[in-house]
Amino acid sequence: MTDPGVVVRDRRGQVSGVARRIPATLVFIGVLLVLGLVSEALWRPLADGPWREWVAYGVPAFEQGRFWTPITGTFFFSQPWFYALIPVGFAGFAYLEFRRGTRVVLTYFWIGQLVAIVVAALFFWLFAMTGWPWAQMQAGALDAGPGSGLMACMVAAIALVPTPWRVRGLFILLAGLLVATLFGGRLADAEHLLAAVAVLVVDRPLxxxxxxxxxxxxxxxxxxxxxxxxxxxxxxxxxxxxxxxxxxxxxxxxxxxxxxxxxxxxxxxxxxxxxxxxxxxxxxxxxxxxxxxxxxxxxxxxxxxxxxxxxxxxxxxxxxxxxxxxxxxxxxxxxxxxxxxxRTAKLGASPRPDADEVRQQLQAHGGGTLSWMTTWDGMRYARTPTGIVAYQVHAGVAVALADPIGPEDGRAQAAADFATMAEEAGLVPCFFSSQESTRAAVPDSWRNLIVADDTIVDLPGLEFVGKRWNSARTAMNRATREEMTFRMSRLVDESWGIKAQLRGISEMWVGDKSLPEMGFTLGTLDQALDPEVRVALAISPNGDVDGFLSWLPVYGADGVVRGWTLDLMRRRDGGFPPVMEYLLGSSALHFRDEGAQFMSLSGAPLAHEYPPDAGPIAVLSDKLAEGLEPVYGFQSLHRFKEKFHPRYETLYLLFRDESDLTRIAAALTRAFLPGATVRQFAGAGLELVRGKS
Structure with a gap:
């Protein structure tokens, strides 16, 4: 248990460290409060006191020779309630000082403050001579406060924010200042707008x-x-x-x-x-x-x-x-x-690829552990100059699955081209379950979330010996004693009776769930009928299928299958208890003997091991995993796969920025559960509640 005294000291140290980096901010606020107290501006308007004529700036002050007022007026507020806005007003000042230092923030502040005051006074003095009522009114007004300098610092601070939030923040700020000037029309509004424009012109962050x-x-x-x-x-x-x-x-x-x-x-x-x-x-x-x-x-x-x-x-x-x-x-x-x-636009160049061409590309150039899923029904394909991207469209989002398909040296450019195509078509682009290579290919401003860890079992030299393999070895020995039979086959070659048993097992498994069978990256028996897909069968002495697995091929660049990816895992109720350990262990040895390099036990959703300082993302992942456990058992599945001591390769969700996440979540929900009804979602919700109670 953490010592509370240590926590308090750590927090004090953090606060002290921040304070040491923003001395100008603290001094400025202190001076404002002290002068506000001395001048009584803290509780009554500056115009009601004797100080206004000596500190307020504007055209009348310059005409009467009070050229010091741009400096003195900076340290007073014209209205008492402005003092309550100090935390908000100095937010940009403090952030800019924290990031770039005291000298920089003071430069922005004083240049912005003085330029805005002088230019505004000159503008209203000149145009008042034309008889413009608004200019005449503001030419007779006085103002006080550090608002223009603070606005200059706010613009400079927003310019430090990563894109695209920088453009959005500056646009909103500038629009607000323009509206305030056009419809509010106060001297201060015009000064604030001028200060912001001055920084935008000099720094050009927008x-x-x-x-x-x-x-x-x-x-x-x-x-x-x-x-x-x-x-x-x-x-x-x-x-x-x-x-x-x-x-x-x-x-x-x-x-x-x-x-x-x-x-x-x-x-x-x-x-x-x-x-x-x-x-x-x-x-x-x-x-x-x-x-x-x-x-x-x-x-x-x-x-x-x-x-x-x-x-x-x-x-x-x-x-x-x-x-x-x-x-x-x-x-x-x-x-x-x-x-x-x-409305008739489609992503990619012509001719339009189809699933057969995608298969040919995978067999010729290879792919990742999820690439064969891109050949399934429901996928669309975008042809780029250097490859093909498989995707689905839901809720205005183009969800690309896994990594681009085609020659390895062109996949990065294909990912970038797909993102551009989707944006030009008015869609939100994202990549789901992509590997590190695709993560490196998208623009630097894109964000990423870890959605799963691909669990890889290396096959060369694999032997189930030693204590660490006790679970798999025990299951296989028991299967031998109980005369279970393992068979690696193709479902398309199996008899009608075997197919019927597998369909019955699957329907019984799906029937136990509140939500229907998931899709997108989770196949069904229809996908298992592909001649390229292998099925591992565990057959009891009386001929019943007690469990089965389906395996998707993973091609290498030489056109040879170098590995297999687990898709379906189904077992019969009341059958051989350790049937899954038996099937996985037997499949591993079978593929090893065939010369395969690895087998993937597929991604483990929401089970990534985050470092201790991972922050909110790790907390969110843990909460989602805990909440969905009663429905889909992701954590239980992850613990089961650990029995085979896999290594992990991270799979990412790649997206432009956080504002896309709501729509992406809706799109992925429809991709994984395209046939789910409102009633089924409600049933899943009740199951989640029961799981927590």
Missing amino acids: RLRKATIREKRLIAFVGILALGAITVLVALVPTNGPFGKTQPLSGSIGDVLFDVVVILLIANGLRRARRLAWLVAILLGLVNLLAAAIVLLLVGAGEQDDVTLVLGGDPSTEIATAILWLLMIAYLIVYRGAFRWR
């Missing part, structure tokens, strides 16, 4: 041209939904932006409803790369731009009262929203290549 097709579609999806939300928001709350003030429900409710309904209809189509959705979005944006252009012409002609009467409110929101639509249209046109999906 490089959309280098973003993936998927990211470009996701930005369009989020952007169009944001436009819908903004349309509703500005109709319900007052605004005071660059184009004037509005009151709640002052505009045309019909126009708002029309825009929102169309946006809801096309948003998911943009995410799925539907060309029609892209076209409708362009047309909707053009309609909004046309309406705003007409409003501007009428206002310019001095007909604002008539425009207000027609619109039922102030035309300012029409103009502000049009600016957002203009940006959306420009984005959709620039990145139009990301929205070329056609």
Whole structure:
């Protein structure tokens, strides 16, 4: 048991270590709180005290010669409630200092703060002379606080986040600042936007041209939904932006409803790369731009009262929203290549591969322990210039099984090409039960989860001698005493009676489960009828089949079978008790004598041995294994396979990022249980509950 005192000391050490790496953050917060206490800004607005004229910055301060205010104003907040936001406001500051050091964070902060204050003041001073009401109002306003510098640090901190979250975070932040400026219109809003833009221009972390097709579609999806939300928001709350003030429900409710309904209809189509959705979005944006252009012409002609009467409110929101639509249209046109999906499109080049060609490729170039499963019914095939990828499509996800098929030196490129093809078709690409070679082939930004450990038994020199083989040896000796017979055969060559017995055993096994027989990487007797598949039979003295196994071939690059993969494991109730140990041991010796190099006992799902510091993934895997044990017994199966002392090769789920996992989980559920009904899922849930009680 861990000593609580040791845990407390460790935590104190961790906190102390973090504090030593963010001194500027701690000093800055301390200064803000002390000055807030001294100036009474902690409990009353800065404008109500005597300090405002000497510390607040803005055009009036510069006109009166108070050029020190950009520095002094940084250490005061204009409103007391801003002090409550210090933890949020300094999050980016602290993260940037922790990652890149004190000197870097102070550089970003002060450049962002000073550039935003000075440029904003210059902008409003110049445009106030034109008579622009918004510019005149902000030219007379004063502001205080470190917000612009903190915003610059936030942008720089998000730029350190790995892709694709970097692009998403920057896009959301920039969109929020733009909306705040257009519809809030405060001096501080404009300053924050300028600080963020300054960092984006200098560092250029938001490089959309280098973003993936998927990211470009996701930005369009989020952007169009944001436009819908903004349309509703500005109709319900007052605004005071660059184009004037509005009151709640002052505009045309019909126009708002029309825009929102169309946006809801096309948003998911943009995410799925539907060309029609892209076209409708362009047309909707053009309609909004046309309406705003007409409003501007009428206002310019001095007909604002008539425009207000027609619109039922102030035309300012029409103009502000049009600016957002203009940006959306420009984005959709620039990145139009990301929205070329056609309903008839199929992945890969022609001619389309079929299962027979996949077999020929496996026999000519070899494959992995799961490769023969790609020849089963239900698989689709994508031809790439360097290979073939077998996959299924469920819930908008293209789930590639195992590794690409074809010449070994072209498999990595085939994996990369398949991912691109799937994205261009509007599908979510992923690879299931892939080996390390495919993991190395996908983009560096992809994530991976360990889904199983392939259990490999090396056959050359295998002998069941010594204490470690006691279980297998005991089963085989007992089988000899009880006159059991082992036969390695092909199911297609067996008699009708043997086939009927095997089908009866399988149906009885499936009948004991709440869910139907699984598919995808788990075969059935239909797959065992393949002439290339071997079946191992344990036959009792009276001729009954007490158990059987099916074995899938694993070809080498020389066209010779170099190993076998276990698929079906079935036993008769009330038959020979250690029939599985007997069948596996006898199969191993049989394949060894034939010259095979190994036999795979297949993957052990959710049974990977994680290191102690593996973190949440290991915890999640253990919880899933524990929860599914009453239904499928993965852990029991893993412990059984350990009797044959296999070595382990990791199998991965490869995917783009965590936001895909929900859809991938739904796709894998349908792949493994394509015929499962809601009632069967409910029955499995009850079985899980009973297993935990």
